[in-house]
Amino acid sequence: MKIEGSVAIITGAASGMGKTLAEKLVSLGGKVLIADRDVSQGSALAEALNKEIGSNVAVFHETDVTKWKTLEAAFEKAKDAFGKINIVVNNAGITESSSWFNDNDAGEESCEYMTLNINLVAVAKGTRLALKYFAQNPQVGEGVVISTSSLYGLYNSGIVPLYAAAKAGVVSLVRSHSLARKETNTRHVALCPWFIDTPLLEGTFREALTASSIPVIPQEPVIDAFIQAIEDDTLNGAVLTVFPGGTEIIRENIYSGNADQLKMVRAMETSIIEHQYALAKEARKL
Known part of the structure; x- marks a missing residue:
């Protein structure tokens, strides 16, 4: 798929890797809808991108990815603003805020396990909306859905088990939906990055990585992998790992x-x- 002239919806795009991806797509001639809960940063980013390019290339929509209606409204806003959608990036994510000995953490909102809701259920919802749109609008060409997983989507974790379960679910979701490419007019790719230098690492995680001499990779190779996933039409059901040693494409394992x-x-x-x-x-x- 050509990025120039394309329209992307990116969840969690007001900051971190989503923001960097939005900036990259616009620089390559694309247009973006920034879907995020952070009204201040999201609106500021859209305004800055439009000012930089000198035309309407970005819009912001206040989006709670756990709520179907706000996700659905983001799709409608992208269509109204740009006339079509070509790319959907399920990028919004959070780290684990509770554990087996602390299940009453306020961040989990009465033990609803927001880690699973945002990192997996919201990806399923965003993907379903994308499938419906691309299947019903073949005139826009084949769409692509890129979902952000993690190294923990491939490996188990004793410290963030809910996060690992959600990210493994994302990989399975991508591979499963890829089997209906012809019928849904959609291809699917998962990204499994190493520890990335983003605000998500702040606090205990970053300190633990430093103490254990575990490297953190910059955002650039991950953004390059996103671009590869968009531009390479042969990638469907593929998992792109972005580790310190480079990027690798993993197909479904058949023993x-x-x-x-x-x-x-x-x-x-x-x-x-x-x-x-x-x-x-x-x-x-x-």
Whole structure:
């Protein structure tokens, strides 16, 4: 996909990596909707980008990614402002604020496990809205959904188990949705970065990394991986790891011992997907 002339929705784009990605896409000729809860920083970023480019290339929408209606409104605002959507980046995320011995942390809002709600459930909601839009609007071309996972999406964690479970779920979600690329007019990519130099690391995590001599990578290689995920149309169901040693593409693992069984499952799923698609078209939902 060409970034020039494209329109992206980025959640969690008022600061950190989302902000840097928004700036990069605009610099390459794209347009962005900044979806974030931070009205002050989000509005300021949109204003700064528009002033820098000299035209309307960015809009801000106050968005709580855990609320379907505000996410849905972000999609509507992007369509109203720019006429279309091409890219959806599920980027908003938080760290774990409670543990097994402290489940009454105020940050979890009465033990609702916001870590799971923001890092996984919100990604599922943003992806569903994207699928619906791209499937119903083939004239805009194939869309791409990029979802931010983590190194903990690939490896277990004893210190942030809810975060790791959510990020592993993001990888599974991306790989699963990628199987209906033809029917949904959408391809999917997951990014699994190492520890990145963003505000999310502040506090105990950054101190622990420093004490353990664990490196932190800058945002630039992660942003480059986002650009690669957008521009390379061969990437679908792929996971891009961005570690200190560089970026690697991981495809779905198929072990020789279960390859035949997996083929049977895939064949069954393909027939169901095609049937569901045919029914949706008949009901004029697509």
